[in-house]
Amino acid sequence: MKIIFSLLFSIYLLSAQLVVVTNKNSELNTIPKEIIQYIYLAKIDKVEDIKVKPIISDDKNLHSKFCNTILCKSESQYNSYWARLVFTGRKPIAKRLGWQEVISKLKELNTIAYIDKKDLREEWKIIYEEN
Template sequence: MKKLILVSALSLCSINVFAEVAVIINPSNASSVDADTIKKIYLGKSKSFSNGDKVNPINQDGTSVADEFNDKVVGKSSSQLNAYWSKLVFTGKGTPPEKLTSDQAVIDFVAANGNAIGYVDSAKVTDKVKVIATF
């Protein structure tokens, strides 16, 4: 019985570890964005959507979703990404994406801004935004 409870508890904990991250944009945005473009946007190497409109990327600050996104999409840990942006800011070559503190804050921002792109836990997505990729 103790083993069953332990296995159940570990299973519940591991569900969060493997949560999918959904990349979202405003529903009025008709741009197509692939995984490589998303990575370039979040590294400051791409500044516009496929239709030429300026992109406004939004990061999450210190959340497990941010860690998952950085690992799966950007290919860097949070500390590596902070170091990367610190170097660009110091040399005057870039400005990091604005950071918000929750999935709901990102959804609200993206829903209110036609040129925004963000990411949230896929289980939190609402009809206020459009999912363009999941990781």
């Protein structure tokens, strides 16, 4: 039974195609993976002189896949990284938002969020897509 569950869970994770999106009216266009990493690791907050506001999902599976595929870190490594930033006072802790809050925040220009491609909406554009 555990093997079947593990197999189904793996298939689910593989089937979800991760994309990073922004408002379709944003000046942001295609952004390379390295820049997405820098934004979500709070190393930069501007791309081509445009201040970017990253959103973190409270969906555990989606967030875990984002950490693994985009940030190239496990979720525990990501949490440890942020704990150090918060402890040293360099950055406040990032709030994780539910799906409805993500939808609401993406109405703002230059806000970015990672989502499953199947959830893409007409008012958003893809700025990064994992191949």
